[in-house]
Amino acid sequence: MIVGAGLAGAKAAETLRAEGFDGRIVLIGRENERPYERPPLSKEVLLGKKDDDSVYVHEAGWYAEHDVELREGVEAQALDLAERRVGLSDGSSVEYTRLLLAMGATPRRLRVPGANLEGVSTLRTRADSLALRARISGGGLRVAIVGGGWIGLEVAAAARTYGNEVTVLEAEATPLHVPLGPEVGALFADLHRAHGVEIRCGEGLFALRGEGSVDHVTTSLGHEIPADLVLMGVGAVPEDSLARAAGLKCENGVLVDSSLRTDDPDVYAAGDVASAYHPLYRRHLRVEHWANALNAGPAAARSMLGQDVTYDRVPYFFSDQYDLGMEFSGYATPGAYDKVVFRGDPASGEYIAFWLSQGAVVAAMNANIWDVTDPLQSLIRSGKKVEESRLTDPAVPLADL
Ligand SMILES: Cc1cc2nc3c(=O)[nH]c(=O)nc-3n(C[C@H](O)[C@H](O)[C@H](O)COP(=O)(O)OP(=O)(O)OC[C@H]3O[C@@H](n4cnc5c(N)ncnc54)[C@H](O)[C@@H]3O)c2cc1C
Numbered sequence: 001m002i003v004g005a006g007l008a009g010a011k012a013a014e015t016l017r018a019e020g021f022d023g024r025i026v027l028i029g030r031e032n033e034r035p036y037e038r039p040p041l042s043k044e045v046l047l048g049k050k051d052d053d054s055v056y057v058h059e060a061g062w063y064a065e066h067d068v069e070l071r072e073g074v075e076a077q078a079l080d081l082a083e084r085r086v087g088l089s090d091g092s093s094v095e096y097t098r099l100l101l102a103m104g105a106t107p108r109r110l111r112v113p114g115a116n117l118e119g120v121s122t123l124r125t126r127a128d129s130l131a132l133r134a135r136i137s138g139g140g141l142r143v144a145i146v147g148g149g150w151i152g153l154e155v156a157a158a159a160r161t162y163g164n165e166v167t168v169l170e171a172e173a174t175p176l177h178v179p180l181g182p183e184v185g186a187l188f189a190d191l192h193r194a195h196g197v198e199i200r201c202g203e204g205l206f207a208l209r210g211e212g213s214v215d216h217v218t219t220s221l222g223h224e225i226p227a228d229l230v231l232m233g234v235g236a237v238p239e240d241s242l243a244r245a246a247g248l249k250c251e252n253g254v255l256v257d258s259s260l261r262t263d264d265p266d267v268y269a270a271g272d273v274a275s276a277y278h279p280l281y282r283r284h285l286r287v288e289h290w291a292n293a294l295n296a297g298p299a300a301a302r303s304m305l306g307q308d309v310t311y312d313r314v315p316y317f318f319s320d321q322y323d324l325g326m327e328f329s330g331y332a333t334p335g336a337y338d339k340v341v342f343r344g345d346p347a348s349g350e351y352i353a354f355w356l357s358q359g360a361v362v363a364a365m366n367a368n369i370w371d372v373t374d375p376l377q378s379l380i381r382s383g384k385k386v387e388e389s390r391l392t393d394p395a396v397p398l399a400d401l
Contacts, residue, residue: 005029
């Protein structure tokens, strides 16, 4: 049984069948549609560059053809570990021999005055993306984005591209402070400013104001910013309430070991909801990235089938904003590194950033430079010390580092 019909859940079902499992597979999804991928929702779909239906993980007929019982629009509401049973919102329940929790995450909403006004939204689902596109695609609006994280910045880029006025409020000193730190975060601030976005750092949200629908944002510094539309891009919280209520160990997500197993030997977790022990970083990490759902879903499926699995992928993320395409590998939150060095001039838009900890590369980001993920991830995985002069010298092949 798989709870959560997102990318991790769908890929787990696919792997179970690909590995020859011929028993019953039930895939429970709260949304009223089959599993889909979310990255295009803040990029190509929001920009109208990709067909709205191109996001689905499988063709509509795939589930029946592979004998996967996909139950759309049904929520798992109770988990009884002793009885091995999951109670569903339609009043039925399903017994399992192995259970995968793949419930993803849900956008955080700041509880400030006016948070429920019309025109204040978050972006997680396909429906959210289509509704946002319908509003911003005509241009001419004043769009305020709370949070300079990945989703906030991608929406800022789309809203600007459509010709809206865009302001981003970011409480930290730079956008993307938590995933990238201030050095590279500042480059993203520059990128957006160069496209006419007002990036206000060190300034959070105090309140939203308006009669029925939002018309102003009051910032933590007391500034009033006119806004026809507000997007809250302040992170997501793991959907782990089902697991918590059942008594599974949870700490910023469902805790699993490196085989993606919870403290109940028949229950596994993968994707955004899981905080998995990472052998490379020797700590639990909750990775909220597409590639993690894509790879951890299948890894969990193999683990459920009794195979010997160690899930130790280097975290990987990608983003597209305006004409910048980038990929990021590793883990580089402030405190996890001591220095950032660059190969190539960031001002040129084509560069690789390396985050170093005691001389070893712990993370790397390639901006508008492609097909380098494998050597960068090998370097991160090796943990070896590298001379800075070699990292920054474009003449030294990445594979030789
Ligand atoms: C707008 C957007 C853009 C993104 N862009 C990028 C990007 O550029 N690069 C990148 O690497 N990552 C990106 N991500 C992150 C990536 O999409 C996620 O990491 C990925 O979707 C996680 O997949 P998942 O299957 O774990 O969870 P989800 O996709 O969240 O799927 C979980 C599903 O389970 C359902 N569910 C929850 N609880 C229950 C329950 N009790 N019963 C039944 N169903 C339940 C949820 O409704 C949901 O449909 C983006 C995310 C968003 C929202």
